[in-house]
Amino acid sequence: MxxxxxxxxxxxxxxxxxxxxxxxxxxxxxxxxxxxxxxxAHAVTYKINGVKQDKLKDNVRLHLNNLDVETELLNDPFWQDEVIATVATAVQPFGYYNSDATVEVTEDDEVVVTVSLNDPLLVSKVTREIIGVGREDNDFRSRFNGFSLKEGDVLNQPVYESFKSSMFNYALSHGYFDFYWQATRLDLVREEKEANILLIAQSGSRYNFGKLKFIGEDKAKAIIERLTPFEEGEPYSSAKLSDFNRSLNQSGYFNRVIARPVVSDAEGLNVPIEVSLAHRPRDAFDVSIGAATDTGPRVTLGWERPWVNDRGHSISSDIFISQPEQSVTADYRIPMQNITKDYVSFEAGYQFIEYSNTSIESETLSLAAHRYFQEDNSPWQHDGSITYLRETYDQGDTDNTTTSLILPGYSITYITKDNDLNINNGNYFQFLAQAGRDNLGSDINIVKSVLEGMVIRTFSDVHRVSIRGELGAIKTNDFSQVPTSLRFYAGGDQSVRGFDYREISPTDDVIDPETGDTVTDAIGGKYLATASVEYAYRIAQNWRIAAFTDAGTATNDLDTTLTYSVGSGFHWLSPIGPVRVYVARGFAPDEKTWQLHLMLGPEL
Known part of the structure; x- marks a missing residue:
């Protein structure tokens, strides 16, 4: 180029x-x-004088902050007139239609607005009327007459508008689907400083619950009908429909379920309830992995078949594996009237335990029938049961003892908590009693009772106190034949920290089958008493530091000296539940110990 x-x-x-x-x-x-x-424009700050009511002052500030003003124009008369007009607009909904205001700009460019509200408009007359069947409904009429503005009150338009909206919502939630305001008017007589209010409601007819209409598979029809908290022809209530939806979703049978009224398909005044549902898979499997100081790493494998038949029977099974314990359980459940809180359960289980800190082994076979029931909206849970227990164990100076027991039992549990995972406030109490007789299928006479409880309270969102305690006793004619699984032990994560799992107990000298040496083993006691107090302080959104003291014993002698411990640790409030780590110093009559404790999951 x-x-x-x-x-x-x-x-x-x-x-x-x-x-x-x-x-x-x-x-x-x-x-x-x-x-x-x-x-x-946004650097302008306002100081508002002459207004004492918080809501009124907040409304004035909100309106002023929406003004788009440059700092250089603060002293411009046109802009100051705009501020005065904005203040007048902001106070009018609260009845002040004759207000005045002055504007002053300080050397720091702060705008001082001094408001003179002057005399407000007072409500002179309130005209209310209900047209339709709502006039004969005591609850509807009481709600309508609850309009709070009375003659002589200062006019408050937010109250007026809020009442119209809330009355409309109330009508719809109680089956008045044709409700509308036939006439509403707010007459302002500024010269007389008066306001007149007119409210005329057309309630229309009140609709009733109609038939259930299923969308999707209807094999759950019988179950759903048993969960229905209303009868066909009963006056419609959105609260009862919400309870119905909650019960369906908590039943465990469905992945998704929605019940809603279809007003357009009403037959007369009966509104059909459309139930749209998606069933859970035929078989559901679950794998969970965890760890704790007492058990070490652990794995649980679960299987469930939520639908065995159209009557809602279900079956499930779990396999639990950890170093000291392995178990297999199966549960066949038959729902009663209230499916989620009222059912019969038949359980079978096999368990093998070899405690790492002793030479004790036990092998247990159990069969049980339970009748669980809980009243609606009640925190009390009841469980009546009968259990067949056959346990073979090697403990103390007894070699391969086998004990068979038939144990009728009853437990009552009270539990409330503000969150399923990270609990700030909660209560837990349980009493359990079981008994067996040697002339009714058991090898020995035995009565066992346990009382335990825990209270958690949080103050000022940062101070958390938890108190825990447990008492237990066994009465029998031959304690040497009481199985290991029924005896009392203390020590471990959920008992007296600072000691190994089940370390606190009466002991006996036994021969270790692996070494042939004589060792001292914990063999369990007749009585149990433990207590714990813990204080935790929140140092960050998901972190707490904690300090505690535990005390207790498992013994055959009520005069035994208590073992106790002190320690500290921290809580991490993870998305899957709290992780708690503690270091504890244990003090026993004949030894002092250190122990690290790791726990995953909520306390209740």
């Missing part, structure tokens, strides 16, 4: 580049000026 051609291109190219750079610079400068302008 000729040199002259190249030289002829250089000047235009340079010109183009220069123009581009100038364009970018102008855009950047404009953006900076815009940001400065916006910053100056």
């Amino acid at each position: 000729p040199p002259c051609f190249l030289s002829s291109l250089k000047a235009p190219l340079a010109c183009i580049k220069t123009r581009r750079h100038q364009g970018y610079a102008l855009r950047f400068l404009s953006l900076c000026l815009f940001v400065i302008f916006i910053s100056s």
Whole structure:
């Protein structure tokens, strides 16, 4: 290419580049000026005098903050007139239609607005009327007559508007689907400083619950009908429909279920309830992994078949594996009237335990029938049961003892908590009693009772106190034949920290089958008493530090000296539940110990 051609291109190219750079610079400068302008507009601060009511002052400030004003224009009379007009608009909904205001700008560019509210408009007359069947409904009429503005009150338009909305919502939630306001009017007589209110409601007819209409598989029809908290022809209530939806979703049979009224399909005054549902899979499997100081790593494998038949019977099974314990359980459940809180359960289980800190082994086979029931909206849970227990164990100086027991039992549990995972306030109490007789299928006479409880309280959102305690006793004619699983032990994460799991107990000298040496083993006691107090302080959103003291014993002698411990730790409030880590110092009559404790999951 000729040199002259190249030289002829250089000047235009340079010109183009220069123009581009100038364009970018102008855009950047404009953006900076815009940001400065916006910053100056929003830098205005207001001091409001003459207004004492918080809601009224907040409304004035909200209106003023919406003004788009530059600092340089603060002393402009036109702008100050706009401030005065804005204040007048802000106070009018609260009855002040004759207000005045003055504006003063300080040296620091603070705008001082002094408001004179003057005399407000007072309610002179309130005319209310119900047309339709709602007039004969005591609850509807009481709600309608609950309009809070009375003659002589200062006019408050937010109260007036809020009442109209809330009355409309109340009508719909109680089956008045044709409700509307036939007439509403707010007459302002500024010269007389008066306001007249007119409210005429047309309630229309009240609709009733109609038939259930199923969308999807209807094999759950019988179950759903048993969960229905209303009868066909009963007056409609959104609260009962909400309870119905909650019961369906808590039943365990469905992945998704929605019950809603279909007003457009009403037959007369009966509104059908459409139930749209998606069943859970035929078989559901679950794997969970955890760890604790007492058991070490642990794995649970679960299987459930939520639908065995159209009557809602279900079956499930779990396999639990940890270093000291392995177990298999199966549960066949038959729902009664209230499916989620009222059922019969038949359980079978096998358990093998080899405690790592002793030479004790036990092998247990159990069969049980339970009748669980709980009243609606009650925290009390009841469980009547009968259990067949056959346990073979090697404990103390007894070699391979087998005990069979038939144990009728009853337990009552009270539990409340504000959250399923991270609990700030909660209560838990349980009493359990079981008994067996040697002339009714058991090898020995035995009565066992346990009382335990825990209270959690949080103060000022940062101070958390938990108190826990447990008492237990066994009465029998031959304690040597009481199975290991029924005896009392203390020590471990959920008992007296600072000691190994089940370490606190009466002991006996036994021969270790692996080494042949004589060792001292914990063999369990007749009585149990433990107590714990813990204080935790929240140091960050999901972190707490804690300090505690535990005390207790498992013994055959009520005069035994209590073992106790002190320690500290921290809680991490993870998305899957709290992780609690403690270091504890244990004090026993004949030893002092250190122990690290790791726990995952909620306390209740």
